[in-house]
Amino acid sequence: MHAASAVAVAVIFVWVGMVVAISFLEAPLKFRAPGVTLQIGLGIGRLVFRALNASESALAAVLMASFAVEPPSTSTGIAAGAAVVTLLAQLFVVRPSLARRSEVTLAGGEAPRSPAHWVYVGLEVVKLVALLVTGVLLLGT
Incomplete structure (x- = not known):
């Protein structure tokens, strides 16, 4: 394996680990912690996801x-x-909608329900699968 391929493999699996740890562990669990209100959870989530x-x-x-x-x-x-296109969709299509909604909630307002959160989660699954496929294919070369 050449150095560039080794870097690509390392990048892919670090990226996989970050997505799993943040999106599928930290994000849902923080709202179950004692004393974490919706506003606190959203504030933390915005920082972590940024x-x-x-x-x-x-x-x-x-x-x-x-x-x-x-x-x-x-x-x-x-x-x-x-994986990269999915990330770009999350950043430039879905996150702005989520940010507007969380700003309302953080300001104490009541934001209407939005499917944007579930779209983001769905894209996280797509991205994770794409990253895993990429990593496996890289390891097979």
């Missing part, structure tokens, strides 16, 4: 750079592309 998304963006950039050095197979490129 940091996660910034880290994911950096990881995606490193992944693309490693692919520029050593181009992946077509199937690996498609799987990685699906």
Whole structure:
């Protein structure tokens, strides 16, 4: 395995770990902690997801750079592309809606129900599957 491929594998599995730890463990569990109100949970969530998304963006950039050095197979490129496009959809399509809704709630208002949260979760599942497929394909080359 070349250095660029090793970097790509490391990036993918670090990214997988971050998504699983934050999106599927921390996010749902924080609201079950004693004393955590909706406003506190949203405030924490906004900070955590802003940091996660910034880290994911950096990881995606490193992944693309490693692919520029050593181009992946077509199937690996498609799987990685699906993960990156999913991240971009989360950042630029879904997160703005979630941010507007959480701003209302944090200000003490009552925000109407929105499917945006479930869309984000669905995209997290798609992204996680795409990342796992990418990692497995990279390990197989």
